[in-house]
Amino acid sequence: MSRKILIIGGVAAGPKTAARARRLDPDAQITVLEKGKYISYAGCGMPFYLSGQIHDFDHLYSTATG
Numbered sequence: 001m002s003r004k005i006l007i008i009g010g011v012a013a014g015p016k017t018a019a020r021a022r023r024l025d026p027d028a029q030i031t032v033l034e035k036g037k038y039i040s041y042a043g044c045g046m047p048f049y050l051s052g053q054i055h056d057f058d059h060l061y062s063t064a065t066g
């Protein structure tokens, strides 16, 4: 029977934990719960979005610029 892993929070630490857990246990059933609207975005980039330097919020999901 596969291991069940529940992760609370899906912005920075949660997805990182899920990815690490997947590498350690390819058969695990991993669930990430996020109470907010967005998952795995760059919160650190929020000031750039709010200041208008980044115009598209979706760019906060990407490691590429532009």
Ligand SMILES: Cc1cc2nc3c(=O)[nH]c(=O)nc-3n(C[C@H](O)[C@H](O)[C@H](O)COP(=O)(O)OP(=O)(O)OC[C@H]3O[C@@H](n4cnc5c(N)ncnc54)[C@H](O)[C@@H]3O)c2cc1C
Residues within 6 Å of the ligand: 008, 009, 010, 011, 012, 013, 014, 033, 034, 035, 036, 042, 043, 044, 045, 046, 047
């Ligand atoms: C404006 C800003 C700029 C920043 N700049 C930098 C920077 O330049 N460099 C740097 O290293 N760090 C920076 N940080 C800090 C960095 O964003 C945080 O350290 C990082 O986001 C922490 O990640 P986390 O996953 O631990 O927590 P969070 O990002 O806070 O994620 C936790 C998530 O858990 C969810 N959650 C909580 N309780 C529940 C529940 N009961 N059920 C479901 N979901 C739940 C929340 O909705 C939240 O989305 C910045 C932060 C901000 C706000």
